[in-house]
Amino acid sequence: MDEFMRAAIDEARAGYAEGGIPIGSVIVHAGRIIGRGHNRRVQNGSPILHGEMDAFENAGRQPASVYREATLYTTLSPCAMCSGAILLYGIPRVIVGENRSFMGEEALLRSRGVELTVLDDPECIELMARLMREQPALWNEDIGE
Amino acid sequence: MDEFMRAAIDEARAGYAEGGIPIGSVIVHAGRIIGRGHNRRVQNGSPILHGEMDAFENAGRQPASVYREATLYTTLSPCAMCSGAILLYGIPRVIVGENRSFMGEEALLRSRGVELTVLDDPECIELMARLMREQPALWNEDIGE
Numbered sequence: 597m598d599e600f601m602r603a604a605i606d607e608a609r610a611g612y613a614e615g616g617i618p619i620g621s622v623i624v625h626a627g628r629i630i631g632r633g634h635n636r637r638v639q640n641g642s643p644i645l646h647g648e649m650d651a652f653e654n655a656g657r658q659p660a661s662v663y664r665e666a667t668l669y670t671t672l673s674p675c676a677m678c679s680g681a682i683l684l685y686g687i688p689r690v691i692v693g694e695n696r697s698f699m700g701e702e703a704l705l706r707s708r709g710v711e712l713t714v715l716d717d718p719e720c721i722e723l724m725a726r727l728m729r730e731q732p733a734l735w736n737e738d739i740g741e
Numbered sequence: 742m743d744e745f746m747r748a749a750i751d752e753a754r755a756g757y758a759e760g761g762i763p764i765g766s767v768i769v770h771a772g773r774i775i776g777r778g779h780n781r782r783v784q785n786g787s788p789i790l791h792g793e794m795d796a797f798e799n800a801g802r803q804p805a806s807v808y809r810e811a812t813l814y815t816t817l818s819p820c821a822m823c824s825g826a827i828l829l830y831g832i833p834r835v836i837v838g839e840n841r842s843f844m845g846e847e848a849l850l851r852s853r854g855v856e857l858t859v860l861d862d863p864e865c866i867e868l869m870a871r872l873m874r875e876q877p878a879l880w881n882e883d884i885g886e
Contacts, residue, residue: 680825685885
């Protein structure tokens with residue numbers, strides 16, 4: 597497996613080990629991870645720290661030129677909020693672990709020119725399947741349902 | 742002026758007084774402010790804490806039923822990220838101070854059924870005009886340019 601999706605899955609697993617929702621993300625620029633994170637709804641009581649948002653936050657303030665050459669990896673199809681952050685900063689490429697558990701705003705991203713690759717990765721699918729089985733109410737909260 | 746837009750402007754002014762970008766937001770449910778905030782790019786070194794995102798974060802974890810009866814007030818037209826958060830949580834009504842300084846994803850929000858009102862408020866316009874005059878590079882960074 598690609599080392600960067602491996603890092604995103606490691607983030608997801610770390611989140612699950614903390615009692616949280618197992619979704620992780622890394623942002624890569626020039627072959628190097630500049631930001632990594634995982635969903636922190638449970639850990640921080642946060643409605644905005646989805647995995648992708650946590651990765652953006654941990655990358656800190658970056659110039660537009662960096663975002664525009666970056667690739668975002670996420671274990672799950674990005675929701676409207678995270679897709680919006682991707683559009684705001686003009687991230688050109690997004691690698692998605694899977695979209696069976698949740699279909700995010702992939703059509704919107706593609707319509708705005710973002711290059712999206714969906715891996716349909718069994719490990720990402722299993723992480724979400726377990727969470728949705730164990731804590732369905734928590735998962736619904738995370739996607740505003 | 743509406744008390745809630747007043748509160749959003751007060752947040753924007755507080756952000757400016759801290760050396761930050763003067764954009765504020767409040768989220769109102771059942772006639773009461775449940776979350777308020779302002780842009781914290783400078784103060785926290787945060788690329789994700791736009792005013793609206795800070796208001797969501799400060800509202801904490803809310804059930805879907807609350808979001809779906811809430812109104813979000815923001816001094817400036819919401820960018821793709823903040824619009825995405827509005828869509829994720831199904832906020833049905835958004836009151837925007839102005840959209841002359843920056844046109845956010847108003848068309849997308851309306852296409853998804855969000856009721857949007859733009860006040861074209863002179864105080865909101867002046868706050869942004871001053872910031873864009875004083876710190877154009879900071880403003881460009883905030884919108885990914």
